[in-house]
Amino acid sequence: MATPIMVFQLKLLLLIVFVVQFSAAKPPSLVDTFRSIIKPKADSTTWAVLVAGSKEYFNYRHQADICHAYQILKKGGLKDENIIVFMYDDIAHDPENPRPGVIINSPNGSDVYAGVPKDYTGESVTSANFYAVLLGNKTAVKGGSGKVVASKPKDRIFVYYADHGGPGLLGMPNMNTSDYIYANDFIQVLKTKHAGGTYDKMVIYVEACESGSIFQGLLPKNLNIYVTTASNADESSWGTYCPGLTPPPPPEFNTCLGDLYSISWMEDSDSKDLTHETLQQQYLRVKKRTLNNNSSEGSHVMHYGTLSIRKETVSNYQGSATRKISADPFHTFDTMGVINQRDVDLYLMRQKYERLTDGTQQKNDLLKKIKEITAYRAHLDSSVNMIKRYLLGSGDGPVRDEGSALVDDWDCLKFMVRTFETHCGSLTQYGMKHTRTFANICNSGITKKAMDEATKKSCSSFKKGQWDPATFG
Ligand SMILES: *[C@@H]1O[C@H](CO)[C@@H](O)[C@H](O)[C@H]1NC(C)=O
Ligand SMILES: *[C@@H]1O[C@H](CO)[C@@H](O)[C@H](O)[C@H]1NC(C)=O
Ligand SMILES: *[C@@H]1O[C@H](CO)[C@@H](O)[C@H](O)[C@H]1NC(C)=O
Ligand SMILES: *[C@@H]1O[C@H](CO)[C@@H](O)[C@H](O)[C@H]1NC(C)=O
Ligand SMILES: *[C@@H]1O[C@H](CO)[C@@H](O)[C@H](O)[C@H]1NC(C)=O
DSSP states (O other): OOOHHHHHHHHHHHHHHHHHHHHHTOOHHHHHTSOOOOOOOTTOOEEEEEEEOOOSGGGHHHHHHHHHHHHHHHHTTOOGGGEEEEOOOOSTTOTTOSSTTOOOSSTTOOOSOTTOOOSBOGGGOOHHHHHHHHHTOGGGOOSSOOOOOOOOTTOEEEEEEESOEETTEEEOSOGGGTOEEEHHHHHHHHHHHHHTTOOSEEEEEEESTTGGGGTTTTSOTTSSEEEEESSOTTSOOEEESOTTSSSOOOTTOOSOOEEHHHHHHHHHHHHSOTTTOBHHHHHHHHHHHHHTTTOSSOOOOEEEEOGGGGGSBTHHHHOOOOOOOOOOGGGTOSSOOEEEGGGHHHHHHHHHHHHSOTTOHHHHHHHHHHHHHHHHHHHHHHHHHHHHHHHHTTSOOOOOOTTOOSOSOHHHHHHHHHHHHHHHOOOHHHHGGGHHHHHHHHHTTOOHHHHHHHHHHHTTTOOTTSSOGGGGO
16 A cells, blocks of 8 residues: 555656656757857867057057956966967057056956067057968968967857947057958958858957947858957947046056956956856846946947857856956946047046146147147048038938948948048048948949049148147057
8 A cells, every 4th residue: 555655756756757858858949048068179279369459558458458358368278379469569668657567457457468479569460460360371471470370170269359440440550551450351351261161169359439330230140150349330339447437547547447348358257157157148247237337338238140159158268277266346336437439548638637737848748739639630520521511412321221231332431441541641540430421421322533532622731741640549
């Protein structure tokens, strides 16, 4: 005769059998909602390409971001031979740096400069070298260490870029040569890399104004590439840890130490066990922090490409070696003091101006520089406006569908940028915002001849050499 205990045990057994069977029959979609067990194969190598697109001390933060990323990857177990760094390398030893030979990326942060490989510095930080490195084409590289992503079919690649951008393009430090990373060229390089079959999956993080425009309507979903960007296609991204804001850098620093999206992903990576955190979790946390309490001083982190990759753990791309996990910063500062990337230079100059003694040569010189930059910006704005009026009348050009690419004819956009820079001077990081107007002109089907004439007419009184774009970043 069955005792109540035996009946209970039988029921328990049936329940277990049921659960086991049910689990076995569980559709993949249910499994998918949990952390993916996808692990790189034993013989898979993770490669990384880190790019700081700016130079000069007032842009300290971009190189600081890149150096910090290197430290994360290095601690994660990636080898120097697999990490390729592009940075102008003019920050650590700049006379304005209060800690010579040291770069920090947060107010209480330790040195992130030590040990960073100097693969491509100074004039070798170019878009052409960036493409050659990604494609693993050693013969196409000019200058630098010659290190390239010599990846194999099972390998993973992590790419991180930080700098100024504009609709359809990203800055590079040699702006007087009109060197930009154009979205279509970058996407073409990714397609070529994919066609070559020399990687398994790739993750790309991009900090720049309008960074969404680099991928929106352009990045195919079938390249096994997952991208997140600091902002959507229409908005600025933000510098942070700036003097006079909360939290400020140490008082001796007259520069911003980081960028909001960048420090958000990196402080997240520093404070998490990356073998347990998924890319999706990191994306959501970074998105929340970069929104900056829904204030107007925040941006919308976006993602593009092969979204299924986000189920993988962050460690697949940033390394998994055991390391000291730092305190979680997300509870410390809910709202970050930030400055629009494009205004950081003038903001810092005004901060410095306030602190200098009245009547000194240094103060007068700085005021002169501030006035020149302000005047140059006004010149850029009014020239673009005039060109627009000549070519588009009072309108803004055709409205494109939500989510579509900025422009169809990229050669036209490049032509317009070159024509403008020839007759009106360098766009500078500030003027990169005007490429949307140039794109609208291209989308209106206006001829190159008309563009050329309108640009010449608009800038007929502009004297080349009157301004030195190199000093305007
Ligand atoms: C830096 O450390 C000080 C002292 O411990 C602390 O008060 C401050 O909040 C820290 N700043 C940041 C940004 O973590
Ligand atoms: C590498 O670059 C060189 C020089 O630009 C080019 O001639 C060559 O075709 C490239 N090789 C590959 C495999 O793409
Ligand atoms: C920001 O706004 C979104 C949508 O309105 C809301 O879901 C979210 O909770 C808000 N976040 C914060 C931090 O207020
Ligand atoms: C978020 O913003 C609201 C108003 O916009 C403000 O009252 C609140 O203090 C902010 N929260 C934090 C944590 O900064
Ligand atoms: C660009 O400017 C830098 C100085 O900032 C100079 O060294 C370099 O030669 C210039 N390149 C060209 C092509 O004008």
